[in-house]
Amino acid sequence: MKKKLTFLGIETSCDETAASVVQENGDSVAKVLSNVVSSQIKEHEKFGGVVPEIAARAHVENIDFIIQQALDKSKKKIEDIDGIAATAGPGLIVCLNVGYNIGKSLAAFSEKPFLSINHLEGHALSPGIENKMSFPYLLLLVSGGHSQYLIVKDVNNYKQIGTTIDDAVGEAFDKTAKVLGLGYPGGPQIEKFAKLGDKDTYNLPEPIINRAGCNLSLAGLKTAVLRKSKELTSDNERYNLAASFQETINKILSKKTKVAMEKFRMEISDGSLRPFVVAGGVAANETIRKNLRELSKKMDFNPIFPSKEFCGDNAAMIAWAGIQRYNKKLFSVKNENVRSRWPLDDNAPFLKGPGLKL
Ligand code: KG4
Numbered sequence: 001m002k003k004k005l006t007f008l009g010i011e012t013s014c015d016e017t018a019a020s021v022v023q024e025n026g027d028s029v030a031k032v033l034s035n036v037v038s039s040q041i042k043e044h045e046k047f048g049g050v051v052p053e054i055a056a057r058a059h060v061e062n063i064d065f066i067i068q069q070a071l072d073k074s075k076k077k078i079e080d081i082d083g084i085a086a087t088a089g090p091g092l093i094v095c096l097n098v099g100y101n102i103g104k105s106l107a108a109f110s111e112k113p114f115l116s117i118n119h120l121e122g123h124a125l126s127p128g129i130e131n132k133m134s135f136p137y138l139l140l141l142v143s144g145g146h147s148q149y150l151i152v153k154d155v156n157n158y159k160q161i162g163t164t165i166d167d168a169v170g171e172a173f174d175k176t177a178k179v180l181g182l183g184y185p186g187g188p189q190i191e192k193f194a195k196l197g198d199k200d201t202y203n204l205p206e207p208i209i210n211r212a213g214c215n216l217s218l219a220g221l222k223t224a225v226l227r228k229s230k231e232l233t234s235d236n237e238r239y240n241l242a243a244s245f246q247e248t249i250n251k252i253l254s255k256k257t258k259v260a261m262e263k264f265r266m267e268i269s270d271g272s273l274r275p276f277v278v279a280g281g282v283a284a285n286e287t288i289r290k291n292l293r294e295l296s297k298k299m300d301f302n303p304i305f306p307s308k309e310f311c312g313d314n315a316a317m318i319a320w321a322g323i324q325r326y327n328k329k330l331f332s333v334k335n336e337n338v339r340s341r342w343p344l345d346d347n348a349p350f351l352k353g354p355g356l357k358l
C-alpha cells in the first residue's frame with residue numbers, strides 16, 4: 001500500500017502568516033492535522049489596506065512560532081514530515097521571501113523535498129481538501145488580488161477563460177468598505193452592514209456586462225460608489241449603498257458566470273454534471289454562495305464552495321497543492337525563487353487595465 005504523505009505547508013504571500021500539516025486521506029481528500037493562521041488585521045486596519053513592509057516584519061516576528069504551533073497541533077515532528085511546500089508567488093516579494101526562505105532552509109536541514117507553490121494553484125485545488133474532485137472543473141477564483149474564470153484540467157494544467165481587466169472583486173469590496181468608513185478587511189464588513197440596508201436603493205453600473213465574454217471590469221462600479229458616497233448623510237444611507245454594491249457584484253457574477261459555464265460546455269461537452277468551484281477569500285460571502293448555487297442548479301453544474309477556513313488565505317491549501325504536485329512528480333527546479341506575478345495559465349492574454357493585478 002502506498003504511504004500516505006504528510007506535508008508541512010507555509011504561506012506568507014500577503015497579510016496572513018500561516019502554517020499547516022496535511023496528510024493524504026484515502027483517494028483524493030485530505031486530513032488537515034493543523035491549520036494555523038495568524039492574521040495581521042490589527043497592524044493594517046489603521047491604514048485601510050496592507051502595508052508591505054509592516055506585513056513582512058510581522059511575518060518575520062511570527063513565522064517560526066506559527067510553524068512550531070502547526071507541528072505541535074498536528075502531533076508531528078519535523079522527522080515525520082514527507083515534504084515542505086511554501087508559497088513562492090504571486091504576492092508581495094518582501095512577504096513571500098519570509099515563508100519561502102524558512103521553508104527552504106527547514107527542508108535543507110531536515111533533508112526533505114521542498115516544493116514551490118503557486119498561491120493561485122493553492123486556491124484552485126482547495127476544494128479537494130474536503131471533496132473528492134474529478135477533473136476537469138470550472139473555477140471562479142475570487143480574492144483580494146485576483147478574479148479569474150479557469151478550466152481546471154488537472155494539477156498544473158489550467159486554461160484561463162476570463163479575468164478582471166482592472167480591479168479584483170475582493171479589492172472592490174475593500175475599497176467600497178473604505179469609502180463608506182465600514183472598516184477593514186472590507187469583504188466581511190460589507191457583508192455585515194449590507195444586511196442592515198436595502199439592496200434596491202441605488203442603481204449602480206455593471207461595466208462590460210454584455211460584452212468581453214466572461215472578463216470582468218469593476219473600476220467603473222468603484223468610481224460610482226465613491227461618487228455616491230460623498231452625497232450620503234446617514235448611516236442608513238451607507239448601509240443601503242453597501243447593500244446595493246453587493247447586489248451589483250452578485251448581478252455581475254451571475255451574468256459572467258453563466259457565460260463562463262457556456263464556454264466551459266463548449267470546450268468540455270461530455271454532458272456530465274461537472275463541478276463549479278468558487279474559491280478565494282470572496283467565496284466566503286454568503287450572498288455570493290447563494291446566488292451562484294442557484295445559478296449552478298439552472299445551468300446543470302455541481303456547485304462546490306470550500307469551507308470558510310479554506311477560502312481565505314491559509315497554508316492547508318499550500319500543503320495540499322504540495323502533496324498533489326509531489327504525487328505527479330512535479331518537483332521544483334533548482335534555483336527557483338519567489339515572484340510577484342505568476343499566472344496559472346502562461347498562454348492567457350495579459351489584459352492590461354488600470355490596477356490590473358496578475
Ligand atoms: O484569498 P484571500 O484571503 O487573499 C488573497 O489572496 O487576496 O482574499 C482576501 C479578499 C479580501 O479582499 C477580502 O475583503 C475578501 O477576500 N473577502 C470577502 C469576504 N471575506 C473576505 N469579500 C466578500 N465577502 C466576504 N465575506
Ligand code: ZN
Binds near residue numbers: 119123143144
Ligand atoms: Zn489568496
